[in-house]
Each structure stands twice: as C-alpha cells, then as structure tokens.
Amino acid sequence: MAAQAFEDFLARIDDRLSTPVLNRVILIATLVAMGTHFVLLWAGPHRVGAYQAADIPLLALFVIGGVPILGQLAIKLLRREMGADFLAAIAFVTGVWLGEYLAASLIILMLTGGQVLESFAMRKASSALNALARRMPSVAHRKEAGGDITDIALDDVQINDLIAVFPHETAPVDGTVVDGHGSMDESYLTGEPYVVAKAPGTAVLSGAINGEAVLIIRAEKRARDSRYAQIMDVMAEAEQKRPRIRRLGDQIGAWFAPAALIFAILVGYLSGDSSRFLAVLVVATPCPLLIAIPITVMSAISIAARRGIVIRDPTVLERLPTCQTAIFDKTGTLTYGRPELVDVVPGAGFEGDFVLRLTAGLERYSKHPLASAVLKAAKLRKLPLDEVSRASEKPGQGLSGQVDGHEVVVTHRNKLMKSDPEMAKLLPDTTAGLECVVLINGQYGATFRFRDTPRAEGESFVGHLGDIHHFKKVMLLSGDRESEVSYLSELLGISESLASQSPEQKVAIVRAEAAKAPTLFMGDGINDAPALAVATVGIAFGKESAVTADAAGAVIPEASLVTVDELLHISMAMRRILLQSVIGGMVLSIVAMGFAAAGYITPVAGALLQEGIDIIAILNALRLAIAHDIDADMVEQPNA
Structure with a gap:
C-alpha cells in the first residue's frame, strides 16, 4: 500500500506539472523570451554582470519553464522510466550546463509546444460531443402543491417532484407522465427517426425534446442520475482518458532513449567535444512520438465524431485493423430491431x-x-x-x-x-x-x-469483411431461437452461428475467440455488455442502453453497418498515418544523429532541425484531420 500511495503522489505531482494552462503559460513565456533574446542580440553585445544581456530572458525562462521539466525528469527517474521525452529533459539540463541557452530554450519550445498541440487536438476532437452538453436546461419548472410553477436549479430536483415540461423544451430528468398527452423526440437517445407519443403512465427520458403540448412528469431520478447525465459521464471519460495508444510512443522510447543516450555519451567521449554530445541528444529527441501520435489519434476521434461515432477508448482505433474474428449479436445489429x-x-x-x-x-x-x-x-x-x-x-x-x-x-x-x-x-x-x-x-x-428484418446492407457488409478488412472468421451469436438465427445466418452468408445463448455463454464464447485471435464483438442490448467488455474491440449500437455503451470501446448511436464500415476505414487510415509519422520521424532523427556525431550539426542547429522534423510529422498527422472523405467501400442501403 505504501508503494501505491507513493505512486499516486508522483502521479498527482506529474499532473500538476503538465496542466494545459501551465503548458500554455510556459509556451508564451518561451516565445517572449526567445523574441527578446533576438532583439537584444540585434541591439549589440551588452553584458549584465557575468552574462550577456541577450541571455537574461532565456535564464528567466529556465526558472519558469525549467522547473516543471526538472520535476518531470525527477519523477521519471523515481519511476525508472526512460520514455520518449526523457532525452529531451536530459538535453535541456545538458544545454543549460554547457551554456547553450538557445538550444535549451528550443527544447522547452519543443516539449511545451507538443503538449499544447495535444491539448488543442483533444479539445477539437471532443467538440462534436460537447454539443450535447448545450442541449440540457439549467433550470426545471417544478409544480408546487398549490399549482404554481416555480423555476428551480436542475440539481435541486428531487425524486417525486412534479416537473412541467413546456412545448419544445428539453426534459430535465427521467420521469413518468402524470398529466397531459403529447409526444417527444428521443432520436438522440434511441437512434429512431420518429417521435414517441406520451400519455399518463409513459416514461420520459432526460434530454428528450418535447412537442407541442405541456407535459407534467413525476421525477423518478435526480438530474445527476438520469439518462442524460450518464451520457455526459461517458463524454467526460472519453475526453479525459489519456489515449492509451500513446503507449506505443512510450514503448519505442523505452528502447530508443537509452540507445540514443549511450550513443551520445560515446560520441562525446570519443570526440572529446561536449557540444556534440548535446547536439546528438537534441536531434535524438523523438518529438514525433510526443506530438504526432496524439494528434493522429485525436484527428481520428474527431472524424469519427463527425460521423456519429463516439470513441470511448482510443485503443479501439489501434486494435480494430488487427482483428481477425468478427462476432455479431443478431437483433438490432444485423437486423433493424424493428420486427x-x-x-x-x-x-x-x-x-x-x-x-x-x-x-x-x-x-x-x-x-x-x-x-x-x-x-x-x-x-x-x-x-x-x-x-x-x-x-x-x-x-x-x-x-x-x-x-x-x-x-x-x-x-x-x-x-x-x-x-x-x-x-x-x-x-x-x-x-x-x-x-x-x-x-x-x-x-x-x-x-x-x-x-425481424435483416439490414439491407447486411449481406454486402458481412461479405466484404474478409476481402477488404482481412477478417478470417465471422460468427453470429443470439439468444433467439435456432430457426430464426439459422434463417438469418443463411441469408447473410455467415457460416457459423449459435442460437439460444445466454449472456454468460456469450461471454465465454467471445473470451475463447479473443484468446485465439484479436476479436471484434458488436451488440446493442444490455445483455451484450459483458461480451463487449471482454472482446478485443467492442462496438455498441448504443440506442438501447447506457450500460451497453459503457462496456464498449466505440458507440454508434445511429445504428448503421455503413457507419461501422466507416469506423473500420478510419482506424485503418489512422494506423497507416500514425506509423508513417512515427517511423518517418524516427528515421529522420537517426540520420540527423549521424550528422551531429560527425560535428556537422551544432546544438542550436540540431534543435531547429528537430523542429523541422516535428513539423513534417505534425503535417502528416494532420492529413487525417483535414481528410473529409474516408474511402469506405459501402453506401447506405434503403431499409428493406
């Protein structure tokens, strides 16, 4: 427990040293300090004590921006980590020690610039989802015992309160209609394109938009426990969760960083020139791992969001192209769920x-x-x-x-x-x-x-999984009767199907298949949630239950196999561009290390060169963000 407490302490300190606000402050300070440095150089050589006047702004910068870097370096040493940014921290310390102040400043620029770009990309990626947050009202109209209507804060709504929902307003909480006849648009929750009639006794979901009539509902849940709040919790988790795919950069950095450090030490020792040691470290800093990966991931999340796909766990984008087995639930997944x-x-x-x-x-x-x-x-x-x-x-x-x-x-x-x-x-x-x-x-x-009617695009979707997306096995699992499942399997060309399966049996089957090969599972019901959780990649058609969505790595509220195909192609494009950025950036860094070792690149020139490599990697990563067309090989089919 002491070890865990110490790790939690280090994590809290690390978070405070790398907040978006602090990174932006350091980035602005870096630009101001470097700009002032060049202005003072242009004004001529002047000294302030033992230092050149032009170096004073950079020294001040090291107090503002260097302390967080040194703190993060200390944390990495305590954790025994040598990730992708470890070399940058070593290079910064070496630059200050050797008096290469401009090179050290450029390293701060690389690190904080990458972190600011990552934060910006994450905000942009989540903007499509955050639009949901603006739908929710801030107040509710409570009907008092005497019949008066009083506006109260949403958080003050209590269970059994009578709430009036006026025409075209959004329902603030989950409840049951007690007075009034009308209709509500629940399409954002159910994926259905039509409104649902309401009468006394019928249920109302928070976030649904009322029609023309006033409805009085009895609150059955508080606002924070209602369906809409559950969706907002999913959004917050998707936005705040660190993309686990970035661990690819940590894994590469784990071997690249010590190798580069050993190479730099050998160069410095054999050449007797400490500036070569610093130059090698500067150009070896694998910033494409620090910048290109999160930008590529967030670009993919943004594209998915524009197509109505919520990426809850970014690792699905990395794992999806590697899946070899596809397992589908029947009702609502391969069928319309509208018998x-x-x-x-x-x-x-x-x-x-x-x-x-x-x-x-x-x-x-x-x-x-x-x-x-x-x-x-x-x-x-x-x-x-x-x-x-x-x-x-x-x-x-x-x-x-x-x-x-x-x-x-x-x-x-x-x-x-x-x-x-x-x-x-x-x-x-x-x-x-x-x-x-x-x-x-x-x-x-x-x-x-x-x-139940099979989806119009179901046969073509299943048929192209092997040829285009390299799936080797396609299965159908269902709790329905054998005759219904066999009928659908034969219609869609699925060779292996299992009927009358309980949720526990589904979990066992998916777990067994995932142990053999990376496995994709798709489902839309509450009983599919356990299977979604144990699959390599779980995709939920999230119209039925927040429980299902919570267990999946990706959610498609508007159920469509064409959208699933788009997700497959988004993940393929992301993986391809990510590997291009990482491998290309690493190769350029290794080539630059050779020139730096030979003495052809100074520390300052190396920092500028690394910035150029970063820009190339970032531009390549942004290709996915600006790509409006994903080459999906299916088109929407009319409903059967």
Whole structure:
C-alpha cells in the first residue's frame, strides 16, 4: 500500500506539472523570451554582470519553464522510466550546463509546444460531443402543491417532484407522465427517426425534446442520475482518458532513449567535444512520438465524431485493423430491431382486427421494438386508434392500459405460463420468429407473430469483411431461437452461428475467440455488455442502453453497418498515418544523429532541425484531420 500511495503522489505531482494552462503559460513565456533574446542580440553585445544581456530572458525562462521539466525528469527517474521525452529533459539540463541557452530554450519550445498541440487536438476532437452538453436546461419548472410553477436549479430536483415540461423544451430528468398527452423526440437517445407519443403512465427520458403540448412528469431520478447525465459521464471519460495508444510512443522510447543516450555519451567521449554530445541528444529527441501520435489519434476521434461515432477508448482505433474474428449479436445489429407483424392468431370469441386495433392504440405509448410493428400493421389495415386513458410499461411486467374502456395487457408466453398456466394452454404452437400475447379484459385475445428484418446492407457488409478488412472468421451469436438465427445466418452468408445463448455463454464464447485471435464483438442490448467488455474491440449500437455503451470501446448511436464500415476505414487510415509519422520521424532523427556525431550539426542547429522534423510529422498527422472523405467501400442501403 505504501508503494501505491507513493505512486499516486508522483502521479498527482506529474499532473500538476503538465496542466494545459501551465503548458500554455510556459509556451508564451518561451516565445517572449526567445523574441527578446533576438532583439537584444540585434541591439549589440551588452553584458549584465557575468552574462550577456541577450541571455537574461532565456535564464528567466529556465526558472519558469525549467522547473516543471526538472520535476518531470525527477519523477521519471523515481519511476525508472526512460520514455520518449526523457532525452529531451536530459538535453535541456545538458544545454543549460554547457551554456547553450538557445538550444535549451528550443527544447522547452519543443516539449511545451507538443503538449499544447495535444491539448488543442483533444479539445477539437471532443467538440462534436460537447454539443450535447448545450442541449440540457439549467433550470426545471417544478409544480408546487398549490399549482404554481416555480423555476428551480436542475440539481435541486428531487425524486417525486412534479416537473412541467413546456412545448419544445428539453426534459430535465427521467420521469413518468402524470398529466397531459403529447409526444417527444428521443432520436438522440434511441437512434429512431420518429417521435414517441406520451400519455399518463409513459416514461420520459432526460434530454428528450418535447412537442407541442405541456407535459407534467413525476421525477423518478435526480438530474445527476438520469439518462442524460450518464451520457455526459461517458463524454467526460472519453475526453479525459489519456489515449492509451500513446503507449506505443512510450514503448519505442523505452528502447530508443537509452540507445540514443549511450550513443551520445560515446560520441562525446570519443570526440572529446561536449557540444556534440548535446547536439546528438537534441536531434535524438523523438518529438514525433510526443506530438504526432496524439494528434493522429485525436484527428481520428474527431472524424469519427463527425460521423456519429463516439470513441470511448482510443485503443479501439489501434486494435480494430488487427482483428481477425468478427462476432455479431443478431437483433438490432444485423437486423433493424424493428420486427414486422406477419400473423395474428385470435383467441376464441375475438376477431383479429379488433384485438389489433386495441393493441395498436396502446402500443403508441411503448418504446418496445414490437410496438412499431403493431402500429404499422394497424395502419396498413386502416384501423382507427382508440383513445387511451391510462398506459404503463414497467420492466419485466409488459405493457398494460385502458383502451376504449377495455383492459389490455401485452405480455409473452413464458410469463403467462407462470402466472396463468390454464390460460397458457389456449396459446397456439410456437413457430420460428418472435411473438407476444395479448389479453383483453383478463381473457386470451390473440397471439401476434413477428419476424425481424435483416439490414439491407447486411449481406454486402458481412461479405466484404474478409476481402477488404482481412477478417478470417465471422460468427453470429443470439439468444433467439435456432430457426430464426439459422434463417438469418443463411441469408447473410455467415457460416457459423449459435442460437439460444445466454449472456454468460456469450461471454465465454467471445473470451475463447479473443484468446485465439484479436476479436471484434458488436451488440446493442444490455445483455451484450459483458461480451463487449471482454472482446478485443467492442462496438455498441448504443440506442438501447447506457450500460451497453459503457462496456464498449466505440458507440454508434445511429445504428448503421455503413457507419461501422466507416469506423473500420478510419482506424485503418489512422494506423497507416500514425506509423508513417512515427517511423518517418524516427528515421529522420537517426540520420540527423549521424550528422551531429560527425560535428556537422551544432546544438542550436540540431534543435531547429528537430523542429523541422516535428513539423513534417505534425503535417502528416494532420492529413487525417483535414481528410473529409474516408474511402469506405459501402453506401447506405434503403431499409428493406
């Protein structure tokens, strides 16, 4: 525990020595000091005590900018690290010791300039996500006991408070409608392009935009615990998490830094010229590792954000091109998650259209995937939708309500078999596909049968994974019945599929495949979260649950396999440009080290040369940021 406490202490000190604000202050101070240095040189040689007047601004800079560098160097020595920036710190100390003040100043410029660029790139990359934060209101309209409406701070909303949501306002908290009929746009949460009807008893998600009517909702969660707050937490984590891919630079620096240091010591010893030792260290400072990698990563995150992809863990961008096995969940991933009603089997004494009409009236207030199928079928049959006086949909209890004076309950076969085994005997035999059971006034009304529609681009997407993206194995995992899973597998050309899989079984399968080869898993339900977490790369179609999104490395709220293909190409482009920048920059640094060792490059010239190498690496990294076209090989297909 003492070792961990010491490590935490070093981490806190390191964070304070490298804050964005401090880096910007040091960068500005460096530019001012160097500018003043050159002005004083132009004015002529003057001395202040033992120092040239032109060197005074640089000496002052070393107090401002050198202390953080020395602090970080000390921390690295205590941690026994020799990363990519270790050489820069050694070169800075050597430059000051040898009186090469301009070279030492240029090293400060390299280090702080790279860190400022990285911070800027991270802010730009997260700007698309931060737009969500501006949607949330700062106040809520609480309805008091006497009926008055009072504005309160969002954080002051308590559970069971009655909150008024005015037309076109954003719902401040999760809750349940207690008064009013209307609709809300939940597209940013669900990925669905249509609004959801609201009536007393229906749920409201924070962040949803109200329609034309005033709704009174009862708060079921405080603002900080609501769905929107969960999304904001994901955003904050994605922005604050240090890109783990940058460890590639640390790994290369771990062998390059000591090798370069040994080479510089040998050059200084054999030549007897300490300035050559410094020149080698300066040009050996692998700033492309410090600058190009984070800029490339953040550029890729920014491009992904513009295409509606949230990168929660930047390592997915590095790992995705290496994946050889692709495993997919079925519903909502390779299918639209919007099943179609294909058959209505009425119970004794009921007509199919009558049951469908009542059920459709109630399903207007449901977000269940089968609701839209029922509504679509009623519309095709030109059935009127009856008035709903009450609606309720609680997890695990199905949908219930009062429609045109009738008590309607929408449930499923297994629940009915447990609650009323005698009534369950009236159900028809099971068939392939999905189904639900409708009870009217406590009697068996009908069984609705559905079939989920495969995504229009599904076959071409699966078919191109091997040829274009070098996947060697494609699997389909699902908790659905064998007949439904086999039907979809054959339709999409997937040779290996497993049906009736529990979440625990999915995890075991994904873990086993990931042990054999890097594995991509895609899913959209809460039960997919464990499998997403154990896969090499987890991609969530995040319309259903924040739990799923939290377990994945990348989230695609607007479910589309075309967007997944774009993500694959973004990761390929990022990896290609990243390797170009790192390898190209390292090669140029090694060549420059040779010239510095031969005495052709002075420390100051070496620092300027390294700045040039940095600029080349940065410009190459920025190619990804300014690239508006990603050469994805798929185009959006119309819905089947």
